Amino acid sequence: MKMKLYFTAIMFLGMMGVSNAQAQNPECMTNLSIFSEHAKVKNYDAAYEPFKKVYETCPQLNNAIYVYGERILKHKIDKASGAEKDGFIKDLMGLYDDKMKYFSSKTNMAETEIDKVLLQYDNKMMDDAGVYAGLSKPFTEDKANFKNPKALYLYFSSLVDLHNAGQKELQEVFDVYDEVTSKIDEENDKLTDRIATLLPKEEAGTLTSKEKRRLKSYNSYSENYGKIAGSIDSKLGKLADCENLIPLYQKNFESRKNDVKWVKSAVGRMFSKECTDDPLFKTMVEVQAELDPSADVYVYLGSLKSKSGDTSGAVADFNKALELETDAKKRSNIAYKVATIYRRGSKSTARSYAQKAIDANGANGKAYLLIASLYAGSANACGSTPFEKRAIYWKAADMANRAGRVDPSLRGRASQAAASYNAKAPSKEMIFSSGMAGKTVTFSCWVGGSIKVPNL
Numbered sequence: 108m109k110m111k112l113y114f115t116a117i118m119f120l121g122m123m124g125v126s127n128a129q130a131q132n133p134e135c136m137t138n139l140s141i142f143s144e145h146a147k148v149k150n151y152d153a154a155y156e157p158f159k160k161v162y163e164t165c166p167q168l169n170n171a172i173y174v175y176g177e178r179i180l181k182h183k184i185d186k187a188s189g190a191e192k193d194g195f196i197k198d199l200m201g202l203y204d205d206k207m208k209y210f211s212s213k214t215n216m217a218e219t220e221i222d223k224v225l226l227q228y229d230n231k232m233m234d235d236a237g238v239y240a241g242l243s244k245p246f247t248e249d250k251a252n253f254k255n256p257k258a259l260y261l262y263f264s265s266l267v268d269l270h271n272a273g274q275k276e277l278q279e280v281f282d283v284y285d286e287v288t289s290k291i292d293e294e295n296d297k298l299t300d301r302i303a304t305l306l307p308k309e310e311a312g313t314l315t316s317k318e319k320r321r322l323k324s325y326n327s328y329s330e331n332y333g334k335i336a337g338s339i340d341s342k343l344g345k346l347a348d349c350e351n352l353i354p355l356y357q358k359n360f361e362s363r364k365n366d367v368k369w370v371k372s373a374v375g376r377m378f379s380k381e382c383t384d385d386p387l388f389k390t391m392v393e394v395q396a397e398l399d400p401s402a403d404v405y406v407y408l409g410s411l412k413s414k415s416g417d418t419s420g421a422v423a424d425f426n427k428a429l430e431l432e433t434d435a436k437k438r439s440n441i442a443y444k445v446a447t448i449y450r451r452g453s454k455s456t457a458r459s460y461a462q463k464a465i466d467a468n469g470a471n472g473k474a475y476l477l478i479a480s481l482y483a484g485s486a487n488a489c490g491s492t493p494f495e496k497r498a499i500y501w502k503a504a505d506m507a508n509r510a511g512r513v514d515p516s517l518r519g520r521a522s523q524a525a526a527s528y529n530a531k532a533p534s535k536e537m538i539f540s541s542g543m544a545g546k547t548v549t550f551s552c553w554v555g556g557s558i559k560v561p562n563l
């Protein structure tokens with residue numbers, strides 16, 4: 108039996124890689140095979156003792172020690188209590204450190220530190236100060252690998268709680284908010300790029316099994332980032348309202364007006380929170396224009412001209428912003444910002460810029476959602492009959508659904524919007540009584556185009 112296990116271990120190690128020196132230890136190799144087989148079928152109690160022997164004697168033998176060891180110790184933690192549970196938690200903390208020590212190519216600093224913080228947080232062994240300090244280190248020192256959605260949320264959430272307790276300044280909250288949301292956007296952009304390459308094949312029905320799994324994974328991760336982004340915005344809450352922002356920026360303006368990063372962040376936040384009527388916004392936009400006359404600043408200058416009634420000047424600035432920006436995604440975001448400026452004054456102009464955003468980046472789901480809301484807001488202006496007026500909601504729902512497809516991080520919002528629009532569209536009874544089933548409704552208003560009425 109032992110000989111059979113020994114040869115099984117040799118085959119197992121040959122596939123997964125092994126430390127040559129420790130592979131010479133027959134007992135370690137046998138125990139590795141034993142605990143691996145138990146762990147594969149989730150018999151973690153039986154796997155524990157042989158795992159422990161291998162881990163203590165041959166920690167460099169194989170990465171399986173750390174992959175299965177984490178599962179085994181988490182199982183023991185879940186089943187234990189008191190001092191015994193604390194002991195298993197300590198063992199798992201050590202396992203994370205040792206994986207970094209012996210198999211650094213299989214992990215990274217951020218992942219290791221995040222796992223340790225989350226382990227302590229989940230077991231109520233770490234307060235807000237500990238969570239924030241514990242996650243600050245990997246976020247600042249290994250940001251490229253800081254991708255865990257839960258950790259991103261806890262990093263920011265713990266800081267807000269510390270601020271509410273009077274232990275952290277509001278400016279630090281805003282600084283970390285910018286960094287965390289930027290990181291989420293960065294990771295989600297990577298996912299939507301990958302999704303964009305697979306969507307045409309999905310629509311054509313030509314995805315391979317491997318591609319289907321990948322698309323499902325990308326969609327899931329993107330949705331998670333969307334949920335976390337929403338939770339972060341909710342956590343920030345009223346802290347970022349104009350009544351808090353303006354006094355803070357007025358207080359810090361003189362001392363930080365030459366800090367380009369601070370000025371750009373402040374202007375961007377005042378714009379997104381619609382604090383643009385305050386004179387401070389105009390002052391800070393002018394400062395940004397002097398410090399960094401980039402594409403974004405022309406959007407803000409254009410918004411100021413638009414408010415003052417200088418329509419031609421505003422259009423010139425908006426177009427200048429689009430001309431200056433060479434990065435497609437950034438140009439898309441600029442076009443979207445311009446679209447939001449026009450959404451109340453000129454729906455057709457707003458759609459035009461939203462479409463430019465989509466043309467620059469097909470994964471800009473926010474632009475699709477904006478167009479959907481523009482259509483829905485025009486129901487009373489499109490059509491001569493109640494049926495025709497309500498039919499516009501089908502067109503709005505279609506745009507909302509597209510938003511969720513191209514950017515799954517928006518899927519929650521997009522699905523809610525689409526459901527709301529569909530509920531306002533003609534009911535089955537209206538379709539039947541009107542005799543419009545399967546027919547086409549054409550819109551003669553600014554929306555244009557048409558929509559096919561569903562068949563009953």
